[in-house]
Amino acid sequence: MKTLIFCIAAILLAGIASPLAAQQKADSTLLKGPQIMARVDGLACPFCAYGLEKKLKKLDGIQKIEIRVDKGEALLTLKKGAALRKSVIKRAIQDAGFTPRAIFALTTTGIQLKVQGLTCEGCMDRVKAAIKDTPCAEITSVNFKTREANLICNGDQSQHRMVIDRIKALGFEVNEIPKKNKP
Amino acid sequence: MKRIHAAVGLVFLTLLAAEVLAQGPPIHTDTPIMLGLQGRGVRTFVKYVYLGKAPNLGVEDDVTMIPRLRVRITPVVIPYNLFSDRFQLGVILPLTRIRRTEIAKQRLSSGMGDVRLFVKYLLLQWDRRQETLRLAAKSTVKLAAGATDAVPALGSGSTDVLLSAVAGWIKKRVGLYAEGIYQFSGTFGQLAYGDKKSVNLALGYRLFPAVYRRYPSPQLNGFLEINATFTQRSRLNGAEIHNTGGTLVLISPGLQYVGGRRWLVEASWQWPMVHRPNGLQPVMSWQFLLGTRILLF
Numbered sequence: 001m002k003t004l005i006f007c008i009a010a011i012l013l014a015g016i017a018s019p020l021a022a023q024q025k026a027d028s029t030l031l032k033g034p035q036i037m038a039r040v041d042g043l044a045c046p047f048c049a050y051g052l053e054k055k056l057k058k059l060d061g062i063q064k065i066e067i068r069v070d071k072g073e074a075l076l077t078l079k080k081g082a083a084l085r086k087s088v089i090k091r092a093i094q095d096a097g098f099t100p101r102a103i104f105a106l107t108t109t110g111i112q113l114k115v116q117g118l119t120c121e122g123c124m125d126r127v128k129a130a131i132k133d134t135p136c137a138e139i140t141s142v143n144f145k146t147r148e149a150n151l152i153c154n155g156d157q158s159q160h161r162m163v164i165d166r167i168k169a170l171g172f173e174v175n176e177i178p179k180k181n182k183p
Numbered sequence: 184m185k186r187i188h189a190a191v192g193l194v195f196l197t198l199l200a201a202e203v204l205a206q207g208p209p210i211h212t213d214t215p216i217m218l219g220l221q222g223r224g225v226r227t228f229v230k231y232v233y234l235g236k237a238p239n240l241g242v243e244d245d246v247t248m249i250p251r252l253r254v255r256i257t258p259v260v261i262p263y264n265l266f267s268d269r270f271q272l273g274v275i276l277p278l279t280r281i282r283r284t285e286i287a288k289q290r291l292s293s294g295m296g297d298v299r300l301f302v303k304y305l306l307l308q309w310d311r312r313q314e315t316l317r318l319a320a321k322s323t324v325k326l327a328a329g330a331t332d333a334v335p336a337l338g339s340g341s342t343d344v345l346l347s348a349v350a351g352w353i354k355k356r357v358g359l360y361a362e363g364i365y366q367f368s369g370t371f372g373q374l375a376y377g378d379k380k381s382v383n384l385a386l387g388y389r390l391f392p393a394v395y396r397r398y399p400s401p402q403l404n405g406f407l408e409i410n411a412t413f414t415q416r417s418r419l420n421g422a423e424i425h426n427t428g429g430t431l432v433l434i435s436p437g438l439q440y441v442g443g444r445r446w447l448v449e450a451s452w453q454w455p456m457v458h459r460p461n462g463l464q465p466v467m468s469w470q471f472l473l474g475t476r477i478l479l480f
Contacts, residue, residue, distance in 0.1 A: 041268040042310025044353040047208065048218030050444050050478060051268065067398040072312040097218045097268035099310035 028088045031105040033061075033078030037135070037154065038089055038099035043072045052096040058091060059084060075106075104135035104155045111160055112177040115149045115167055118142070123172070124149065130166045135159055151175070209385035210437040210451045210472065211408050213358045215305060215319035215349045217264055217271045217479065226260040228449070228474020234465040252335070252465055255280040256296065262303075269305040274298065283335045290451035292333035298326045303349070314354040321347045329369065340371030358387035368417075377415030377428045384409045399444045406451065408435040416461055431455060433470070445478040 038056075043049060049067050056065050056074060061082025066075040074093075078084065086103050093100040113136065118124055124142055127149065135155035142149045153160050160176075167174045208214045232254040262273035279296035282289065300323065307318040319334040323345040329338020347364040361382040369378035389395065409432065416428040437451030453470040460466060 008351075039312075041312055042308070042315035044313050044355070045216060045218070045317045045358070046395050046398055046400070046402060047441055047447070048216055050219040053398065053444075068396065069398050070313070070394055070396045095267065097216075097308075099308070114374075 017032055027086045027090065030083050031089075031103070032083045033080070033105070035106040036076040036078065036084060036089065036103065037073045037106050038076065038093060038103045039076055040072055040093055041099040041101055043067070043098055048097070052093065052098060055092040055096040056089070059088060078111065082089055102133050102135055104159065106154050111153050112140075113151045113153060113160075113164070113167075114175050114177055115151065116147055116173040118144060118147050118149055120144065123170075126142070126170050127172065128166055130170060131163055134163050134166075136163045194458075208476075209358070209360045209387055209408060210406055210439065210449050210474075211410050211435050211453070212383035212385035213303075213321065213347070213349045213362045214360055215303075215317040215351045216315065216353070217262070217268055217303065217305065217319070223343075224262070224445075224476050224478040226262075226474065226476040227257065228253075228472050230256045230258075230470060230472045230474075232256070232470045233468045235420050249286040250443070250465060254283045255285075269308075271301075271303040273301045273303070275301070277329075279329065279337050281335045281337065290334050292330070292335055292337055294330055294333070294337050296329040296367040297338045298328040300326070314352075315398075316352045319349045321345075321349055323347070325366075327369075327371070339376065340374075341369030341376050343368050343376070353387075356389045358385075359389070373420050375418045377417045380413045380417070382409075382411045401443065402441045404439040404441070406435070406437040406439065408437065408451075409433070409456070410435055410453070411457075426460075426464050429460035429464065430457060431467065432457035433467075437472070446475060448473075448475050 040052065042169070046069050049069060052074060053065055053067055056062060056076060059076075061078050061084060062076055063079045063082075064077040066077075067073075068075065076084070076089070089103050090100045110156070115127060116123055118127070121144075124139075131151070134153075136151050136153035136159075140150045151163075153163060164174045164176075200412050208216065213418055232252070234252040236256070256277050258275050258277040260273065260275050262271050264271050276298055277296035278294070280291070280293035282291050301321060303319050303321040305317060305319045309316040309317070324343075325339075325343040325345065326336055327340050327342050329340075330336065331338055331340040343366055345364055345366045347362055349360075349362045351358065351360045351457070353359075360383075361380075364379070364383075366379035366380040368378050370376070385408040386408055387406050389402055390405050392400065395402060411430070411432040413430050414428040416423045416425070418424065432455065433453040434456045435451050435453040437449060439447055439449040441447040449472070451472045453472070455467055455469075458466050
């Protein structure tokens with residue numbers, strides 16, 4: 001019985017300690033509206049999305065929330081002039097019981113990238129892994145015959161630069177598609 | 184039996200091959216996903232259990248000395264996530280009504296059964312896009328709250344401790360859940376109840392809509408569960424009681440409709456696939472569950 005009480009006490013302590021442990025290094029980047037996209041991993045069960053919606057609604061400056069279960073995304077529409085810190089959104093997602101991934105402002109400065117030199121699905125998986133936590137996780141097309149893939153990138157110029165560098169580091173060629181030639 | 188195994192296997196493989204999006208919490212099996220309706224709500228259901236046949240004799244009980252029991256349990260389950268969505272406390276308050284029929288004699292009792300308190304802690308969370316795998320540890324204490332002087336008795340008179348491990352994996356339209364429970368049974372006077380081992384397995388599949396796009400949307404889920412319990416013989420003054428304990432394996436198909444953010448309704452029928460009671464005991468014929476879960480907090 002003593003062992004049992006010890007086990008229950010350990011579980012209780014762990015429960016208290018876990019929110020403290022979750023406070024990891026915070027990214028205090030300020031994201032401005034009108035819309036912020038948060039990619040959320042683990043959003044596999046529609047019935048559990050309630051908590052996510054509730055936590056995000058509590059954030060200051062939120063006007064509307066759209067949870068896209070099929071894409072694993074939460075689209076936040078901010079009130080006019082409002083801004084939110086990335087760390088605050090990340091914490092809200094964690095508190096709701098999910099794993100936050102890329103969080104970025106949807107801007108009009110989005111770009112499209114063409115990745116060249118992809119010969120197999122393994123190459124594509126390497127690219128996907130490299131851009132997983134970036135605003136460029138949306139892959140619009142992959143064609144192994146022409147060895148090309150197209151990505152849509154949101155975020156700002158520095159984030160675009162980071163993505164291009166990461167893909168180039170894998171040995172692939174990356175070019176920005178000029179806006180007027182968008183497919 | 185081979186046909187049942189083949190059918191279950193076929194359904195399982197077909198569902199694993201499906202490529203769309205997930206479903207709700209299982210009906211009889213616990214879940215480590217303590218979110219939404221599973222973490223901030225209240226669950227209640229009506230469960231009818233009919234114990235009648237005596238397969239050992241191959242005849243209906245009303246021509247034997249074995250009583251026939253009709254049990255209606257209406258538990259109110261209140262889970263509450265404390266500190267975070269990793270840690271949950273809960274209470275189960277079972278309102279119970281038992282009608283016992285022997286030859287030309289009926290007895291009825293109703294009231295609160297044995298109350299359960301539980302703690303659940305999420306040990307592992309592995310998330311990917313549209314996929315989650317979680318593992319939780321659970322400890323339950325069953326208190327001897329039900330009246331033992333009523334005939335038939337509403338409680339066991341013993342305080343039991345249950346330890347369990349609960350796992351759940353959801354990917355797209357399919358969910359798999361598993362739960363292993365060990366019950367350290369207590370005593371009631373000179374009677375020491377036999378320990379219990381239980382294994383629950385659940386396969387969930389979203390029947391409608393094929394692709395779940397925006398939250399909230401209504402959805403219909405189908406479940407196929409297998410609930411197995413292995414009970415040791417009880418002892419009286421150290422001597423085994425022959426007519427106690429045994430093995431019970433139920434197959435439990437069910438349907439669940441999630442109507443929106445805050446509620447769902449569910450129904451399930453359970454039949455014994457394997458029922459091997461030790462000695463001569465009333466045997467379960469079937470169980471039926473009709474329930475709802477409502478999100479409060």
